[in-house]
Amino acid sequence: MIKKIAPLLLLFLFIIGCKDTPLVSSEISFSHKDLPSCNTVACPDIFVNYPKYTGEEAVVKSINDSVKQFIIKTLYLDDPDQKPTAASIEEAAQEFIDMYRMHSAEFPDLTIDYYSEIEIEESFRSEELLSIELYQEKYTGGAHGYRSLAYGNFNIETGQEIPNEKLFKDLKTFTDVAETYFRQQHNISKNDEINSTGFWFDDNEFYLPESIGFNKKSLVLHYNQYEIASYAEGPIEVEIPQEKVAEYLTISLKK
Incomplete structure (x- = not known):
C-alpha cells in the first residue's frame, strides 16, 4: 500500500512545487x-x-x-x-x-x-x-x-496578457469614473464639453487610453502624444489611487 501511495505523493508535491x-x-x-x-x-x-x-x-x-x-x-x-x-x-x-x-x-x-x-x-x-x-x-x-x-x-498565474477591456467588471462604469478624475485634474466642469479646453477626443466623448497600467500606488491612464492633444502638449497621464479602483477590477491588487 505504501509503495502505491509514495509515487502519488511525489507527484502531488511536484505539482504544488510548480505552482509555488x-x-x-x-x-x-x-x-x-x-x-x-x-x-x-x-x-x-x-x-x-x-x-x-x-x-x-x-x-x-x-x-x-x-x-x-x-x-x-x-x-x-x-x-x-x-x-x-x-x-x-x-x-x-x-x-x-x-x-x-x-x-x-x-x-x-x-x-x-x-x-x-x-x-x-x-x-x-x-x-x-x-x-x-x-x-x-x-x-x-x-x-x-x-x-x-x-x-x-x-x-501572474498563467502568464497570459490581460486586454484592457478584461481588466474591468464593467468597462462603461469604470470609464465614467475615469472621466470624473480626468475632468477634476484638468479643471473641466461636468457641464462642459470634454474638449472645451482644447483636447481632441473623437466626437467630443471621453474614452480610455490604449495604455492602462499600474504602479505601486495607482492605476495609470497614459495618453501618448497625439492621442488626445497636440505633440507640444506631450503625454497626458491620470493616476487613480488603487483603493479607489479596486472594486471595478476583475483582478486583485492585493500583494
Whole structure:
C-alpha cells in the first residue's frame, strides 16, 4: 500500500512545487555595440534594457515573448503593413541599422543619425497581476523624434496578457469614473464639453487610453502624444489611487 501511495505523493508535491515556483526577473541590457557589424563601421545608437523572467516555463514564456515582440516591433522600420520577421532582438537591431544605412545612402543630406532607446521595467506586482511598463524613444527622420509608453498586464498565474477591456467588471462604469478624475485634474466642469479646453477626443466623448497600467500606488491612464492633444502638449497621464479602483477590477491588487 505504501509503495502505491509514495509515487502519488511525489507527484502531488511536484505539482504544488510548480505552482509555488517564484516569478523572478533579471535585467538584460543590449546595445548596438553588441553587434559584430558595429565593430568596424559606425552604427546608429540602440540601447535596450528589459526584464527577463524565470520560473514556471509556460508562465514566463508568455511574458518574455510579449516583451521580446515589443522590442522587435519597435525596431522595425520596413513596410508598416507587414509584420516584422526578425526572430531575435539582435536580428531586429541589425535590420534597424541596415535600414538606416539604406536611407542615409538615398538621402545623403540626412544630418541626424537614427537612434532607438527602449526601457522596459516591472511597475507593479500583486498576487494575481503583473504590470510591465514599456517605454520607447527613437528618431527615424522628420522634424522630431517619437516616444511612447505602453503597459502589458499579465495574469501572474498563467502568464497570459490581460486586454484592457478584461481588466474591468464593467468597462462603461469604470470609464465614467475615469472621466470624473480626468475632468477634476484638468479643471473641466461636468457641464462642459470634454474638449472645451482644447483636447481632441473623437466626437467630443471621453474614452480610455490604449495604455492602462499600474504602479505601486495607482492605476495609470497614459495618453501618448497625439492621442488626445497636440505633440507640444506631450503625454497626458491620470493616476487613480488603487483603493479607489479596486472594486471595478476583475483582478486583485492585493500583494
